[in-house]
Structure formats: structure tokens, C-alpha cells
Amino acid sequence: MPDLDYLRREIEHMRVQVGRQRREILQLQRAGLSTASAExxxxxxxxxxxDLCAQRDRLKKELPAPKGNVLGGRSW
Structure with a gap:
């Protein structure tokens, strides 16, 4: 099973790929070509x-909660 860091990297990679694919679809549409398969x-x-986000969320829930590290809390 992939770890949390791997899933985060893969999600980011896929989001970059989606952006590229969207730009390609726009270019095809401007050229008047069919975009059905690209879509x-x-x-x-x-x-x-x-699916990757669901796996990431599931893994995040399984991790133990951090102990007493409150942001801006007192350090006594």
C-alpha cells in the first residue's frame, strides 16, 4: 500500500497533467478538431x-493524532 507522501506527490503530478490536458483540449477546439477522446x-x-484523494484521506485518518502541539499554545 502506498504511503501518504507518495499519494501526495502522485496527486500533485496528476493535477499538473490535468492542466496540460486542458490546454491541449483548448488548442484542439481552437483548431476546430474533435476533442471527444481528449475529454x-x-x-x-x-x-x-x-481515488488518490480518497486513499490519502483514509491514510490521514489512520495516522495517530499529534500530542499537545497546539499552534500558538503555551510551552510550559
Whole structure:
């Protein structure tokens, strides 16, 4: 099972890829070409990101909560 850092890196990588794919779709549309297959790929990429985010959230819940590290709290 992948660890939390791997999932975060993979999500970020996929988001970059989605941005590139969107730009390519816009170029195809400006050229008057069909974008149906590119849009299907974009949909699969979004589904993959959603799955990775769900895995990440599940792993985050399984991690033990940090002890007493309150932001801006007193240090006695």
C-alpha cells in the first residue's frame, strides 16, 4: 500500500497533467478538431485523482493524532 507522501506527490503530478490536458483540449477546439477522446481521458484523470484523494484521506485518518502541539499554545 502506498504511503501518504507518495499519494501526495502522485496527486500533485496528476493535477499538473490535468492542466496540460486542458490546454491541449483548448488548442484542439481552437483548431476546430474533435476533442471527444481528449475529454474522455480528462474524465478518467479526474476519477484517478478522486481515488488518490480518497486513499490519502483514509491514510490521514489512520495516522495517530499529534500530542499537545497546539499552534500558538503555551510551552510550559
Amino acid at each position: 474522455l481521458l480528462l474524465g478518467r484523470m479526474h476519477t484517478k485523482i478522486d
